[in-house]
Amino acid sequence: MPLLEPRANPSRLMQWTAPLIAIVLTLLVGALLFYSLHVSPLKAFYVFFIEPLETSNGWSELALKASPLILIAEGLALGFRARIYNIGAEGQLLIGAICASGVAIYSNGAEAWWVLPAMVVAGAIGGGLWGAIPAWLKTHFNAEETLTTLMLTYVATLLLSWLVSVPWRDPGGSNFPQSIMFNDNALFTLLFEGLRVNTSVFITIAAVLIFWVFVSRSFTAFQIAVGGQAPAAAHYAGFSSRKTVWLSLVISGLAAGIAGAGEVAGPVGQLTLSLSPGYGYAAIIVAWVGRLHPLGIVLSGILMAMIYIGGDAGQVSLQLPSAITGLFQGMLLFFLLGADAFVNYRLKRRKPRSLHKKVTA
Amino acid sequence: MIENLTPILVGTLGAATPLVFAGLGELVAEKTGVINLGVEGMMLIGAIAAFAAAVSTDGNLAVGLIAGALAGALASLPFGILTLSLGANQAASGLALTIFGLGLSAFIGQGFVSYSLSGVKPIAIPLLSKIPLLGPVLFNQDIVVYLSFVTFGLVAWVLAKTRLGLVLRAVGESPEAAHAIGYPVIAIRYGAVLFGGAMAGIAGAYLSVVYTPLWVQNMTAGRGWIAVALVVFATWKPARLMLGAYLFGGMTILQLHAQGLGVAIPPQFLSALPYIATIVVLVLISRDRKLLQLNLPASLGKPFIAGG
Numbered sequence: 184m185p186l187l188e189p190r191a192n193p194s195r196l197m198q199w200t201a202p203l204i205a206i207v208l209t210l211l212v213g214a215l216l217f218y219s220l221h222v223s224p225l226k227a228f229y230v231f232f233i234e235p236l237e238t239s240n241g242w243s244e245l246a247l248k249a250s251p252l253i254l255i256a257e258g259l260a261l262g263f264r265a266r267i268y269n270i271g272a273e274g275q276l277l278i279g280a281i282c283a284s285g286v287a288i289y290s291n292g293a294e295a296w297w298v299l300p301a302m303v304v305a306g307a308i309g310g311g312l313w314g315a316i317p318a319w320l321k322t323h324f325n326a327e328e329t330l331t332t333l334m335l336t337y338v339a340t341l342l343l344s345w346l347v348s349v350p351w352r353d354p355g356g357s358n359f360p361q362s363i364m365f366n367d368n369a370l371f372t373l374l375f376e377g378l379r380v381n382t383s384v385f386i387t388i389a390a391v392l393i394f395w396v397f398v399s400r401s402f403t404a405f406q407i408a409v410g411g412q413a414p415a416a417a418h419y420a421g422f423s424s425r426k427t428v429w430l431s432l433v434i435s436g437l438a439a440g441i442a443g444a445g446e447v448a449g450p451v452g453q454l455t456l457s458l459s460p461g462y463g464y465a466a467i468i469v470a471w472v473g474r475l476h477p478l479g480i481v482l483s484g485i486l487m488a489m490i491y492i493g494g495d496a497g498q499v500s501l502q503l504p505s506a507i508t509g510l511f512q513g514m515l516l517f518f519l520l521g522a523d524a525f526v527n528y529r530l531k532r533r534k535p536r537s538l539h540k541k542v543t544a
Numbered sequence: 545m546i547e548n549l550t551p552i553l554v555g556t557l558g559a560a561t562p563l564v565f566a567g568l569g570e571l572v573a574e575k576t577g578v579i580n581l582g583v584e585g586m587m588l589i590g591a592i593a594a595f596a597a598a599v600s601t602d603g604n605l606a607v608g609l610i611a612g613a614l615a616g617a618l619a620s621l622p623f624g625i626l627t628l629s630l631g632a633n634q635a636a637s638g639l640a641l642t643i644f645g646l647g648l649s650a651f652i653g654q655g656f657v658s659y660s661l662s663g664v665k666p667i668a669i670p671l672l673s674k675i676p677l678l679g680p681v682l683f684n685q686d687i688v689v690y691l692s693f694v695t696f697g698l699v700a701w702v703l704a705k706t707r708l709g710l711v712l713r714a715v716g717e718s719p720e721a722a723h724a725i726g727y728p729v730i731a732i733r734y735g736a737v738l739f740g741g742a743m744a745g746i747a748g749a750y751l752s753v754v755y756t757p758l759w760v761q762n763m764t765a766g767r768g769w770i771a772v773a774l775v776v777f778a779t780w781k782p783a784r785l786m787l788g789a790y791l792f793g794g795m796t797i798l799q800l801h802a803q804g805l806g807v808a809i810p811p812q813f814l815s816a817l818p819y820i821a822t823i824v825v826l827v828l829i830s831r832d833r834k835l836l837q838l839n840l841p842a843s844l845g846k847p848f849i850a851g852g
Contacts, residue, residue, distance in 0.1 A: 509647025
C-alpha cells in the first residue's frame with residue numbers, strides 16, 4: 184500500500200522546513216544517544232552547542248571551521264543543482280593544500296609579499312585541475328563522476344602521504360611525516376591577537392557573494408540548473424551538458440583547493456597528513472542542508488562547524504568518543520533526505536470507494 | 545617466479561573475497577533498479593558488528609558472519625525506507641549511508657581498537673587440494689572463500705535460470721509493467737536492497753574477522769566503492785563480476801609482494817594502483833555507450849512510487 188502521492192507542485196514551505204525538521208530529529212536521536220551513554224542530554228547539549236560560544240576563542244574556532252565548509256559547499260552546490268555529484272571535494276582540498284604547500288616550501292626563506300597570494304592561486308589551480316580530471320573522464324568517456332571523484336580522493340591521500348614522508352619531510356622534524364612549519368609570509372594574518380581565526384574568512388565571504396550573484400543573475404548558472412532539473416528541456420534549448428559538467432567540477436574543485444590552501448596557510452601552518460577533518464565530505468551535507476542556496480549554505484556551514492566544535496568539546500569535557508561528530512553528520516543527512524520527500528510528495532489520503540471501483544473495473 | 549605464483553594466487557582469492565560478496569549484493573540490488581552507493585558504509589557496519597560478535601565469542605567465525613550479515617542488512621534499511629518508501633534521490637541516500645556508516649562504525653569501534661582475533665585456518669579439500677598449482681589456490685582456502693564460490697553460483701543461477709530471477713530483472717527493466725502484472729515492486733526492491741546490505745555486511749565481516757583480523761577505523765579503504773565500480777565493469781553479469789574482483793584482488797596482492805621484494809617504487813604509489821585501475825576500468829567500459837545501454841537495468845536510479 185503506497186503511503187505517498189505526488190504533490191501537484193513542490194512545496195516551497197517544506198523545502199525550507201525540511202532542514203529544521205532534520206535538525207530537530209537529529210537532536211532528538213542525539214539526546215537518546217547521550218542518555219544511553221549515561222550523559223545527561225541537557226548537559227551534553229550545553230557542552231556541545233552553548234559552552235563553546237561563551238568564549239571569544241569559541242567564536243574564533245567557529246569561524247575558522249565554518250569558513251572552509253561554506254567555501255567548499257558553495258562550489259559543490261553549483262554542481263549538485265545540475266545533478267553532477269562531485270563527492271571528491273576532500274581530494275580536491277588535499278591537492279589544493281599540496282600545491283599551496285609547494286609554493287611555501289620552495290619559496291622558503293624568501294621574504295616576499297607574493298608568497299601567500301601565490302599559494303592561494305596554486306591551491307585554486309591544483310583543486311581545479313583535480314576536478315578537471317573527472318570532468319574530462321565524464322565528457323569524453325562517459326565515466327560516472329561519483330566513482331571517479333571518490334577514487335581520485337584516495338589517490339590524493341596517498342600522494343600527500345608520499346610527499347610528507349619523502350621529498351617534503353621536515354629534515355629537522357624527528358621523522359614525523361610532516362613538512363617544515365611555514366614562514367609568516369606564507370600564512371594568513373590573524374584577525375585578533377591570541378585567536379586562530381584569520382583573514383582567509385574574507386575569501387569565503389567574497390565567494391559567498393560571488394556565488395550569490397552568479398546563481399541569481401547569470402545565464403550560465405540558469406543553464407546549469409535547467410540541465411539538472413530538466414535535461415531534455417536543456418538539450419532542446421541548446422544548452423551544452425558538457426559545459427555544465429566542466430563548470431560544475433572545475434569550479435567546485437577550485438573552491439575546495441582554495442579551502443585546502445587556507446588550512447595549510449592557516450590553522451595547520453604546514454603540510455601534514457591530518458590537515459582536514461573530513462571537510463570535503465561534510466561540505467556535501469552542508470550543501471544539501473543549505474538547500475543548495477548560497478545564503479542557506481552559510482547557515483548550514485555554521486551549523487556543521489558547531490557539530491565539529493561540539494564533538495571536540497564533548498570529547499574533552501564529557502569523555503565522549505570523537506567519532507560522535509561523524510554520527511551526527513550522517514544522521515542529519517539521513518533525516519534531511521527523509522523530510523525532503525515531503526517537498527514533492529504528501530501522505531496519501533484515503534480515496535472514496537466509488538472512485539476506487541471505477542479504476543478496478 | 546613460479547614458486548612465488550602460488551602464494552600470490554592464494555592471496556588473490558582472499559583479497560578478492562570481500563569484493564565478491566559486496567559486488568554480488570550490489571549487482572542484485574541494481575538488477576532491480578536500485579543503485580546503492582552506501583556499500584562502503586554497510587561494509588564498515590558489518591565489519592565492526594562481526595568483529596564485536598567474534599571477540600565476545602572467542603573468535604567464533606559463524607557468529608561473526610551472521611552478525612555482519614544482520615548488521616549490513618539492518619544498515620541498508622534506512623536507505624530502503626528513504627529511496628523506496630519516500631522516493632528520495634538514490635545517489636544522495638547512498639552517500640548518506642556511507643557517511644553514517646563511517647561515523648557509526650568508528651563510534652562503536654572505539655571500544656574494540658586494542659583487540660585482535662587469531663584468524664581462520666584454511667581447510668584443504670582432500671585430493672583436490674593436491675592438484676599442482678590449482679589445488680592449493682582453489683581448494684586450500686578458508687571456509688568463507690568457499691562460501692563466496694557458492695554465493696556466486698547461487699546468484700548467477702537464480703538470476704539466469706529461475707522465476708525469481710526473471711521477476712527481479714523485470715522489476716529493474718520496467719517497474720511499471722511489473723506493477724501492472726501484479727508484482728509488488730517495492731517489496732521486491734526492499735528484498736534486493738536488504739540482500740545487498742547482508743552481502744556487504746559479510747564482506748566487511750570477512751575483512752575484520754578473517755582477512756586482517758583486527759578492527760581499524762575506516763578499514764574498508766574504498767573497497768565498497770570499488771565493488772560498486774565492479775558492477776559497472778561487469779555490465780551487471782555475475783561471472784564478469786568475479787573476474788573483475790579477482791583482477792583487483794590480484795592487484796592488491798602484487799602490490800604487497802612488490803613492496804616485500806623491495807621494488808624501487810614508493811609504497812604509496814603501489815597502494816594507489818587499485819584506485820587508478822578502478823578509474824581505468826570504468827573508462828574502458830563506460831566509453832562504449834551502446835554496451836552500457838544494452839546491459840544497464842532500464843530503471844536504474846529512478847524512484848518508483850506505485851500509482852504515482
